[in-house]
Amino acid sequence: MFESLKKKFADTSGKLRNKVEDEAKEENNVELIEESSEETFDQIEESEEVEGIPEDFDDAEEISEEDLDEMLDAALEEEAEEEEESEDEKASEEKSGRFRSLFKRDKKDDSKDDLKEVSEKSDEDLVEGSEDDASADAEEEEESLEESEDEVAEEETAEEEESKKSKRSLFRRKKKEESGDGSEEEAKDEDKKEKSGRFLSFIKEKSISEDDVEDILFELELGLLEADVAMDVSSVVVESVKNDLVGQKIKRSSDVEEYTYEALKKAVANIIDIEGKTMTELLEEKVAQGDPLVVMLVGINGTGKTTTIGKLSNYYIKKGYTPVIAASDTFRAGAIEQIQYHADNLGVKLIKHEKGSDPAAVAFDAVQHAKAKGKELVLIDTAGRMQTNTNLMDEMKKIRRVSKPDLVVFVGDALTGNDATEQARKFNEAIDIDGVILTKADADSKGGAALSVGYIIKKPIFFLGMGQSYDDIKEYDAQWMLEQIFS
Known part of the structure; x- marks a missing residue:
């Protein structure tokens, strides 16, 4: 249902955002293009607290920034050591198993070949030769495993560093919010910036002007008429959206879509909600x-x-x-x-x-x-x-x-x-x-x-x-x- 209306409203939001972005670029009012990892942030946010960080942030206010970094580093190092010990144990077990398997297989194969020459070699020489060969192959296998482990370790170290940076940023931001060093609006803006993925931030705060919305709302009105919306209703919707958008101050381009969505939703809600008993x-x-x-x-x-x-x-x-x-x-x-x-x-x-x-x-x-x-x-x-x-x-x-x-x-x-x-x-x-x-x-x-x-x-x-x-x-x-x- 309502596929046509959904498309018209989505097009309006996207077109207005693009127009404001282009206008900001022409005015050299673009501060930066911010791109962050939503996946990393969301994974951190799902955890209620970072291990090793005090739950009571009121107590954390008295701790210096350096102490906080040390606490975080210590918690992360302890976690890394536990993971490394666990991985070493698993690797040791795998190596031992592989060595035993390799030794048994080589011993069995060599024994079959040596049966033909049983008159030339004793049983003792046969076992010693098999053990030497198996030991050599096991050493090569172990060297190969060590090289692979070194490569994996390098990759894990890089990932740990990235995770560490993200956790450090999250902890500092939470401390700032709780200690009152920044306003609630700044905290919300920071949270929005990290989650948004990609947006344009403006050097000077912009306001949506009537010129910005005029052509786009005209297209919206035509689109509503094409969707069989009555002319009077189309005019009311467009006028309501215009009144809500013009003059809105925006700090980043993603704000445009949010304000447009809310303005459209408000306009339609006023249209379809007719008072009366069922x-x-x-x-x-x-x-x-x-x-x-x-x-x-x-x-x-x-x-x-x-x-x-x-x-x-x-x-x-x-x-x-x-x-x-x-x-x-x-x-x-x-x-x-x-x-x-x-x-x-x-x-x-x-x-x-x-x-x-x-x-x-x-x-x-x-x-x-x-x-x-x-x-x-x-x-x-x-x-x-x-x-x-x-x-x-x-x-x-x-x-x-x-x-x-x-x-x-x-x-x-x-x-x-x-x-x-x-x-x-x-x-x-x-x-x-x-x-x-x-x-x-x-x-x-x-x-x-x-x-x-x-x-x-x-x-x-x-x-x-x-x-x-x-x-x-x-x-x-x-x-x-x-x-x-x-x-």
């Missing part, structure tokens, strides 16, 4: 009052209203509620049979009349049935209609007057992008809808409809359709949406 909260309130929650679903043909009613029925059955369905789409051929199929599969009561009958009367009967039988939820299926069809829109208003629904919910197809947003706006103007359900959200790679529709009509999104089965429906969560977009 359908489940409203249902709980109605049940507490002893009345059913009446939900009327509207939208154009083919958006998935009937299937959504099946999903909602299944969703609330699993929560312990009993729904009833009103087949108020009495005009479309096969509509009653279609909703009957879902009702039978789920074991839900369906209220229906003959084809062509008054849809408002069907909705009214369903509400009365729910009240009489103590059922908590009424779901009214209506005929699909274009927002421009005046007669059908008037018929929908009549259903609302008669059934008095607690919620009128627009069902839109997320894949239609800006069309879904425009349809929701028109329905809201005609009948004052209370919220939105977006179907096929899982197949929407752009995400423009999900980002726009709630903000445009100022009404919450209740559910997202996420697949074909009855279980494939998700109650809308703005925080979850934000995580999906900025994952």
Whole structure:
């Protein structure tokens, strides 16, 4: 989901960083290119303390810098000696084993050859000769092993020196932080510098100017429009990001990406977080009052209203509620049979009349049935209609007057992008809808409809359709949406 939006936001962050870096180079404002070993630092950081260093850094404050170096050196030397002793023991065992094996093998081979000349040599000479040969080969093997060990030792010494430098740097920095010699900001900057890997540091602190962001944010706005984000929403996002970025002071180029990420996330969070109660909260309130929650679903043909009613029925059955369905789409051929199929599969009561009958009367009967039988939820299926069809829109208003629904919910197809947003706006103007359900959200790679529709009509999104089965429906969560977009 939202692959297009993710790419647009990532491109914006990268382009702005590159622009600021190029500008700093032109101004000769680049202090250095810092490159550090993330792996070495992370390995050290995973350890809570360096062996041989006092845990209480308050006590360490009284120790001089030279004493601290000596303590660290002593701890590292002791550790190195222990490792060296362990390696020597292993090497000695390997040599002894190899010598014994070599001696036995050579002795056996030589014995076979000497059997042919047993009349010329005694058994004693045979053993002495074998021992001499084996000893010579063992000496050569030992010399070869010593040479290999010398090479390995040189490499290990270099690695130990590098590790020692890293540990010394880490210990000194920690002591500085604890003793108060440097501010918290300096400590954080040092930590960030060692972890970042590669960045440009500026001699003079830079500020992000309006010229820096103008062209890049214009490209972002075009990219959002291409992702089916409504024009009004695109403008709001770009303006919010601009206000947050312009004037920001940066010490290094990596700060640009961090500030841009936070500005984009804040802008999108304000767009998708529409205040309003969820359908489940409203249902709980109605049940507490002893009345059913009446939900009327509207939208154009083919958006998935009937299937959504099946999903909602299944969703609330699993929560312990009993729904009833009103087949108020009495005009479309096969509509009653279609909703009957879902009702039978789920074991839900369906209220229906003959084809062509008054849809408002069907909705009214369903509400009365729910009240009489103590059922908590009424779901009214209506005929699909274009927002421009005046007669059908008037018929929908009549259903609302008669059934008095607690919620009128627009069902839109997320894949239609800006069309879904425009349809929701028109329905809201005609009948004052209370919220939105977006179907096929899982197949929407752009995400423009999900980002726009709630903000445009100022009404919450209740559910997202996420697949074909009855279980494939998700109650809308703005925080979850934000995580999906900025994952």
